[in-house]
Every structure is written in structure tokens, then in C-alpha cells.
Amino acid sequence: MADDFDLLETESNSKEAKVDVNWGKAVDQMKSKLAQEDDPQSRQKILNATLDDVVGMAEQDRKSLLDAIKDLTDYQDEVGIIFEKFSTLNANEQKVIDSAQKALERAKVELENAENVKDNWWNNLWGRKAKIKSREEELVAAQKTRDGADMKAKAMFQERIETADVQTLLNELSYKSQAAVGRLKTREVEIKEVEDKLQVAIVEASKNHTKALEKKQETEDKLEEQYALLKQARQSLEEISDKQSPAYSEAIGKVTTIEQKVEELEGLKNAYTTLAASKDSFVHKHNLTIKVLTSLRSNLQTHRAKLKSDTDERLKYYDGYVVALKARTDQEFAAILEHLGVKTDEHIGQTLASMHTASAKARQEMMDNIPVHEKVMQGVYSSYAEALQEIRVKDADIQKDFANRYGIDMKEIFEEYYKTDGTAPSKEAPATPEAPKPKAAEDDLLG
16 A cells, blocks of 8 residues: 555546536426427318318418427527527528638737737837737627627528428428437537546545545554553553652653544544545445436437437428428419319300300391381482482483584483483382392402
8 A cells, every 4th residue: 555645635636627508497498389289170170171271281380390490499599509500501691600700710810910029119119019909809899799690690590480481491400400410429429428437436436435444444553552552651640659750740741642643543533434435425426427327328329319310201201291282382273273274264155155146146136127228228219219310301401402502412322321211210219129239349258
């Protein structure tokens, strides 16, 4: 056994970093959000479903997904998960974070360059200290911007997904699941490292427990010796009759020295006893902690394996759902076109039927109007006959006048046109005159 070993030493040569996890009420809140009662009418909804019902159901899916994504994003903040690593950011959202990070790194480099300028009166004269102060202020501002970049990007992300479609929300959920798989793996490694450290601690605590017991035994052996010496010293003191003699004083001093040594050894014995009990206690505590951590790590492995496998399957499942939604939309579009086509056919049929009816009515009206036209034409022909009669009488006078004046017999000229006497035109007009026939040169519309 090494003589320099001291189990009462309180300082530790190694200091482990403290793991700080802010759980809050995040887990309970998420459970509350996700807990939903079964709908007893769900079967009836399926049985009576129409395409219009599906629209409402799909919108409800979108709203539920949107609420879940928002809750998950808030949950990330509460448990200290970095937002940008657990959300699918678009170019603008990622640019906010990247730009802030680059500005911060640039500010650090510029401050370092300013501080690296040699500190002498000449450089100070040319504003070295002022530049350093300016760069420090710029670094503070850049750090502040970087700290707020995640929140700004998150606000942009939340605003964007407000109007996102189901496919975008499903992609976000899948991305978070994939990111969670990586986080679970990292946590498993962290737990395993702690387990290994605790295993070492158990070994050390067990060794120290053994050493404490050994030291305690050594102390008890020394105590036995001192108890024997003390007994002898007290007996020698009692045997001295002269209480004023130097021998008596020397004997008292010896007893006192031995009693002091006994007191120290008893204190040391108690310390080693307590330390041995403490080390023994921590052996059991570390052992219990290892069991708990191993169980947690095993559960994490189960969740990670299932989440990874299920996420891969869900990607296919979600693809099917999205395609089904698109197919429903296409089907609805086809139904709209079919409905529109039927309505168009119906309207065209109505128009054609109306056209035929109107044409038949027009023909009937034309036939009904023929007697009216004939009556009108009878008056026309009568007027025409009267006019011709007057013309013929006047033509006869003109013929006589030409014959008398110029010696020309006009009879041959007019006999081609007037072969009958003056009453002939009235006989030519029929009692019921026919409508005038079209000229031969005109098209026959019925041909």
C-alpha cells in the first residue's frame, strides 16, 4: 500500500463539463397537443365520402400538420435543439443565418487583425486603439445580429408554412424525423461515454472503498497500541504518591500526549469509516446510474431504429398520399370538364332545337302571309293595269300626231307592243294574280 495515498483529499484532478438540458414542460405540452379522441363517426364519413368531402378532409390534414410543425418548432426551442438544423429552410431563410454568421466571422478576423498591430506610439498615433475599439463594437453588433438570425429565419419559416400545401408540410415533418434520427444517435454516443466514465468511477470508488477500509484497519491497530500505552501511563501516574514531584508532572504530560494521539486516531478512524461508507454508497449509485443510462440508451436505439425505418417508409407513404391528392384534383377537374361538356351539349342542343322550331315557325308565318301578299299584289296589278290603259290611250294620240306631222306610220312601230285593243291589259290581269316569278339569272335558294 502506498504511503502517500490520502482518501480524505477533496480536490479532483479532472473536471467534467456539466450537461445542461432545459426540458421545461415541453414533453407534456407535446403529448397534450398530439392526444386526440377517436371520432366515432369516422366510419360513416368513409362510407358517405364524396370528392367534396375529401377536399375538407385534406384541408383538415393540412391544418393538423401545420399545427404539429409549429408545435415541434416551439418544442425545439424549449429543449435547446438548434432551429436551423431541424427545419427545411429555403434559400432566403438560410441566407439570413449564413449572412449573419459570415459577418460575425469577418468581425472576429478584423478585430484580431487590429489587435495584432504592434502597440507602439506611432501606431497608436495613427489610431490603433480607436480601430480596436471600433472593431470590438462591430463584433458586439455582429454577435447580436447572429443571435437574432435564428429567430428571424424562424419567423420567416413560420410565415411561409402558414400557406404551405400538404406536400411541403409532409416534407418538413420527414426532414425533422431524419434530423431527429441523427440527434438520437448523438445522444446514444453521449450516454455511452458517460457509462464508460461511470464504469471507471465504479472501479475507482471500489478501490478507494477498499483502501479506506485498509486505512481504517491500520488506524484501529494503532489505536489498540495507544490504548495499551495510555493504560500503562495512567497506571504509572496512579503509582506516584508525591503529586508535587517532577516525576508526577512528567507522567501527567505523557498521559496527555497519549490521550491526544488517541483522539487523533479515533477521529481518523471515524473519517475512514465514513469515507468507506461513502465510497461504497457511490459504487451502488454509479451502478444504478449505469443501469438507468443503459436502459435509456437501449430505448433510444429502439426509437432511432424505428424512426429511421418508419421515416423511410413514410416517405413512400406520403408520396402516395400526395399523388392521391393530385389524382383527386385531376378527377375533380375531369368531372368539371365533363359537367361543362354536358352543359355545353345541352345548351347547343337547346339552341339547335330552338333554331329548328324558329325555322318551322318562320315557314308557317311565311305560308300564312301568302294570302296577304296576294291581296297586296292584286292592288298593285290593278294600279299597274290602270296606268297601262292611260299610257296606251296617250300612245294612240302620239301615233296619230306623228303620222299627221311627219307622214310616218307609227302603227308598225307599236304593233309589236300593242297587238290588241285598249281594253286588253285589264283582261291580262288575272282575278288572283300569281307572285312574280324570279328571273332565270337569279339563284334558286331551294336548289
